[in-house]
Amino acid sequence: MRYFVEFSYHGKAYHGWQRQPNATSVQEILERAFSLLLRQPLAVTGAGRTDAGVHASMMVAHFDTDHPVDMEDLTYRLNRFLPGDIAVHRIYRVQPDAHARFDATSRSYEYHLVQEKSPFLKDLAYEYRAPLDVSKMNSAAALLMEYEDFECFSRSKTDVKTYFCKISRAEWEEVSPSKLIFHITADRFLRNMVRAVVGTLLQIGEGKLDEEGLRRIIMSKNRSEAGASVPAHGLYLTDVSYPKTILKTNE
Numbered sequence: 579m580r581y582f583v584e585f586s587y588h589g590k591a592y593h594g595w596q597r598q599p600n601a602t603s604v605q606e607i608l609e610r611a612f613s614l615l616l617r618q619p620l621a622v623t624g625a626g627r628t629d630a631g632v633h634a635s636m637m638v639a640h641f642d643t644d645h646p647v648d649m650e651d652l653t654y655r656l657n658r659f660l661p662g663d664i665a666v667h668r669i670y671r672v673q674p675d676a677h678a679r680f681d682a683t684s685r686s687y688e689y690h691l692v693q694e695k696s697p698f699l700k701d702l703a704y705e706y707r708a709p710l711d712v713s714k715m716n717s718a719a720a721l722l723m724e725y726e727d728f729e730c731f732s733r734s735k736t737d738v739k740t741y742f743c744k745i746s747r748a749e750w751e752e753v754s755p756s757k758l759i760f761h762i763t764a765d766r767f768l769r770n771m772v773r774a775v776v777g778t779l780l781q782i783g784e785g786k787l788d789e790e791g792l793r794r795i796i797m798s799k800n801r802s803e804a805g806a807s808v809p810a811h812g813l814y815l816t817d818v819s820y821p822k823t824i825l826k827t828n829e
Contacts, residue, residue, distance in 0.1 A: 580642050581649070582672050582824075583622070588663040589633040590701050590811065596627045604628075604637075604664060611659050612641060615652065625678045625818045626685065629770070631810035633702070636667075638818045640678040676824035684746065685767060686817040689760040689776045689808065696756075703757070704812035710783035712750050712758065718782045718792050719748040719760075722775070729799040731775050732768035741768060741799070750779075763817075770807055777805035 585608070593601035597609070605622060612620045625638040649669040656666045690703035693710075722728075722745050729741035747763040760776055778795065781787040787805075795803045 579644070579646060580640055580672050580674050580676055581647065581669050582638055582640050582676070582678060582820075583666060584636060584638055584668045585664060585666045586635050586637065587633065587665070588701075589628065589631050591661075591663055593630045594628050594632065595624050595634075595637070601630075604634075605639075607661065607664060608639070611656055615655050615659060616643060616647065618643070623678050625682050626767070626815075627769075628813075628815055629810050632813045632815070633811075634815040636817050637815055638678050638682070638820075640672065640676065671826040672824045673826055676820075678818075681820055681824055682818050683821060684763055684765055684817075684819045685815065686747070686761070686763040686819075687767070687772045688814045688816050689762075689772060690812045690814065691758045691760070691776075691808075692756055693758070694756045701811050704809050706780065706808075708780075708784050710758070710780065711785065712752055712783065714785075715779045715783040716750050718779055718789050719750065719762075721789060721792060722748045722762075722796075725796050727799065728768060728771060728796070730795050730801055730804045731771045731778070732801060733770035734801055736769045738768065743767060743771070748775075772813060773807040773810065774801070774804050776808045776812075779805075780808070781805045 587604050592604050595604045597603050597605045609620060609622050612622060620641055622639045622641045628634060653666050653669050691706050692699055692703045693707060726742045726744060728743050732741055743764045743766050745764040747761055749761055751759045753759055762772055
């Protein structure tokens with residue numbers, strides 16, 4: 579039987595989502611908890627990977643068990659067992675072939691940026707003091723939806739078959755005079771893509787790059803042409819969407 583689990587985590591203590599041989603990952607901690615509480619070796623497959631230090635306010639994964647589980651009770655017991663920086667929100671039954679990664683129709687991220695020192699956001703937002711023209715950054719962000727090949731924003735030497743992504747939302751929100759949030763949604767993302775996009779848009783906000791320059795960067799397909807990647811601690815995975823057909827409705 580296959581189940582989906584929705585959860586969130588603060589990424590500071592982890593070397594990303596994916597299990598790694600010499601570093602602590604969110605996947606490792608979650609698999610250990612599930613295996614102990616369900617008393618069987620258990621693998622958890624995530625909707626995607628997040629890099630070291632990146633947060634998730636809503637991540638999805640799937641797991642398989644031989645016997646039905648009490649979903650509310652398991653959610654409660656997991657939260658009692660897991661460390662304080664990982665929280666399980668919901669577990670639900672899905673079709674046997676439903677896949678947390680391959681069935682996802684879209685993913686959404688936010689990048690949080692503050693323009694003044696804030697001790698309470700030190701590990702949760704990027705402090706960036708340079709004056710920014712948010713209107714220009716939003717105008718440039720809208721251009722991203724005209725393109726599909728984003729090799730210029732991808733980490734080098736990644737084993738992907740295509741650099742094509744369909745972006746459906748890309749915009750900056752002025753939350754307060756000193757805080758900005760960049761929202762972006764697409765059917766898929768490349769490694770390091772959001773952080774590279776944000777770094778490039780900040781160049782536009784500072785007047786170091788214009789919209790035609792952004793177009794040239796995208797057409798170049800060259801990572802070295804785009805802006806530097808912003809730090810991981812400002813990035814959040816905020817949503818993963820699925821078709822309703824994945825739900826197990828007959829029980």
